[in-house]
Amino acid sequence: MTFFLLLLNQVILPLTFTVLFHHSEVKSRSNFILQFLFTGSFVLFALVIGSQSWTSIFLGYIIGITFLVVSIKKIQELPKTWSFKLGDNWKQISSVIVQILLTVLFLPLSIYGISGYFIEDDNSAVNLTYPLQDGLYIVGHGGSNPIINYHNVSESQTYALDILKLNFIGIRTWGMYPKQLERYAIYEDNLYSPCDGTVLKVDKGYQDMIPPQRGDGHPAGNHVIIECRNAEVTLAHMKENSIVVDSLDAVKVGDLLGKVGNSGNTSEPHLHIHAEKEGKVIPIKFNGRFLVRNSLFW
Numbered sequence: 001m002t003f004f005l006l007l008l009n010q011v012i013l014p015l016t017f018t019v020l021f022h023h024s025e026v027k028s029r030s031n032f033i034l035q036f037l038f039t040g041s042f043v044l045f046a047l048v049i050g051s052q053s054w055t056s057i058f059l060g061y062i063i064g065i066t067f068l069v070v071s072i073k074k075i076q077e078l079p080k081t082w083s084f085k086l087g088d089n090w091k092q093i094s095s096v097i098v099q100i101l102l103t104v105l106f107l108p109l110s111i112y113g114i115s116g117y118f119i120e121d122d123n124s125a126v127n128l129t130y131p132l133q134d135g136l137y138i139v140g141h142g143g144s145n146p147i148i149n150y151h152n153v154s155e156s157q158t159y160a161l162d163i164l165k166l167n168f169i170g171i172r173t174w175g176m177y178p179k180q181l182e183r184y185a186i187y188e189d190n191l192y193s194p195c196d197g198t199v200l201k202v203d204k205g206y207q208d209m210i211p212p213q214r215g216d217g218h219p220a221g222n223h224v225i226i227e228c229r230n231a232e233v234t235l236a237h238m239k240e241n242s243i244v245v246d247s248l249d250a251v252k253v254g255d256l257l258g259k260v261g262n263s264g265n266t267s268e269p270h271l272h273i274h275a276e277k278e279g280k281v282i283p284i285k286f287n288g289r290f291l292v293r294n295s296l297f298w
């Protein structure tokens with residue numbers, strides 16, 4: 001059911017409305033604005049709030065670009081009149097009312113999602129290097145509000161990120177939650193030090209869980225905490241028996257720490273990373289970028 005809802009939100013509805021927009025007759029400039037905002041709000045919702053790693057980021061981009069091309073084509077054919085045409089029959093009138101209601105719901109949600117792309121104080125962030133370097137990665141949860149980052153509801157996790165890897169068609173794995181860990185693109189990827197620093201803590205000895213079963217009692221599973229520029233950076237859910245550093249080791253950017261796994265309180269293999277300074281969670285920038293849901297890096 002969840003996957004069907006994702007498919008509906010992220011592919012079926014934005015694509016269907018874009019096709020309908022393409023075939024629609026634009027009666028006036030005001031009617032165009034409503035159709036543009038209505039269709040755009042679904043496309044924006046899919047790209048900003050939707051988790052594109054489930055339904056293919058490439059497909060998401062194709063839908064976004066198609067919407068832009070259709071919009072430009074419609075702008076070129078715009079009639080001169082501005083007066084809004086409600087329609088001649090109940091079917092046309094109710095369609096306009098539904099479009100207005102759905103736009104009023106989806107557009108503010110998408111704009112709220114985009115507000116999570118920013119941080120209040122740029123100087124509060126610690127700048128790190130990407131800790132994964134072996135493919136195309138996507139942020140599942142990340143950003144400064146809870147609609148794009150579920151960690152945001154917890155004070156001890158606010159700016160934490162969950163990172164996944166994409167396969168060649170732009171999804172994290174085939175299927176919902178396959179039980180074989182190797183079927184997740186990120187599983188067993190090398191995890192590298194994101195800074196020059198010192199290893200403060202190593203916690204290991206936990207088994208990889210079989211998705212979607214979560215481990216309890218040790219939320220972070222096998223994990224490493226590194227001191228990076230006066231911040232404590234936690235890299236969690238590592239693969240069992242993969243950690244190759246010890247407490248108090250000095251590490252340089254790019255040094256191998258271990259491998260991505262599925263230990264601790266996790267539903268599928270991914271990298272969870274967060275940074276703290278003086279007991280407070282602070283934002284992370286990777287190579288100068290504040291990453292949010294659906295951000296890509298490689």
Ligand SMILES: [Zn+2]
Nearest residue numbers: 160161162272
């Ligand atoms: Zn997490």
